[in-house]
Amino acid sequence: MAAAISVEDLWGRALREGRPAHAYLLVGEGAEFAAREFLLHLFCEDPTGRPCRRCPPCRKLLHGSHPDVRWVPLEGGGARIGIDRVREIQKDARFQPLESQYKAYVLPEAERLTPEAANSLLKILEDPPEYVLFLLLARGLRLLPTILSRCQIVRIRPFSTRQLAEVLARQGYSEDEIRYGLALAQGIPSRNVRLLLTPSWLGEKPLQRREALLSEIPKLCPTELAERFSQTEDPVEEHETARALLLQLTGGERKPHEVLELASTLARIPPEKAELFLWESLRWMRDLLLSAQNAENRVFHRDRLQDVRAISPRWSTESLVRAIHRLERGLSALQANANAQLLWESLLFQLGFPGARNSRRL
Ligand SMILES: [Zn+2]
Structure with a gap:
């Protein structure tokens, strides 16, 4: 052809x-x-x-x-x-x-x-x-x-990320909205397209939708967030529930039984969503690393810079790099149909327990 x-x-x-x-x-x-x-x-x-x-x-x-x-x-x-x-x-x-x-x-x-x-x-x-x-x-x-x-x-x-930005600009979205749209699509071609076909985004007020969600979802526990993430079709809700979950996971000590329960919830979500959550996790951990390296101008989640700054010092550079490598391997394992329960357990323990606190910022 x-x-x-x-x-x-x-x-x-x-x-x-x-x-x-x-x-x-x-x-x-x-x-x-x-x-x-x-x-x-x-x-x-x-x-x-x-x-x-x-x-x-x-x-x-x-x-x-x-x-x-x-x-x-x-x-x-x-x-x-x-x-x-x-x-x-x-x-x-x-x-x-x-x-x-x-x-x-x-x-x-x-x-x-x-x-x-x-x-x-x-x-x-x-x-x-x-x-x-x-x-x-x-x-x-x-x-x-x-x-x-x-x-x-x-x-x-x-459909490339550049094309998505161009189409959103042509449709009259502001720079903040376009940046947010790119964050939702995560650079995945099929999601670039999906975003443009989604009613909530086409409803023309994605940032208002985000504000409404942000007043509601931080009260949910990790398992509830994972459930919402798995059930919604709305990219704004997907992105915000994933970020809220990552915020809770990486920002505070979890109890092992909570992590196990969360792993079994995530193990049940469809592969495409599981992959999306891994991409979200990768971007998030990368941002923590960039903040730790004083490279905040390259941070992806600009609208969450306060959270990134607050959580980054809990992690040592080594444990961030280790978590990023683990997530990358997790993506390949997922594509190879690995046992989902075991995969999520090992990934979540990596994300939920940063290890020895680094003293660099104290
Ligand atoms: Zn016309």
């Missing part, structure tokens, strides 16, 4: 060709975000050619209420896209668009089309009405070859 491209490149190609293709297959982690951005380009009324996110079509798209755009929902708890859905699309596609030149259908997770649904979709892909546009989203190319042959296949470039 061709080299991965950005959504702007894709839009530029559609402009050069005079109109978008009837069907695209967008492949990669950022496919859903790319689909939304592509539709913003297509429907925005702003003469500059860049989506303004303010005109009526942009606003309707961002709120999921544009009458000419259908995001086809998955059925059976997200398991599949069945033939009934595709028949609905076929019927619906006969009607002209209401407000614009195009009518767009987005099929997230196109791999989940059942074989009957895929065959039925093929009929409309072979001879679509002039105004119809399909955006099929997928992680890979495990689709009927006949479907693949009807789509322009586009591999979406992984």
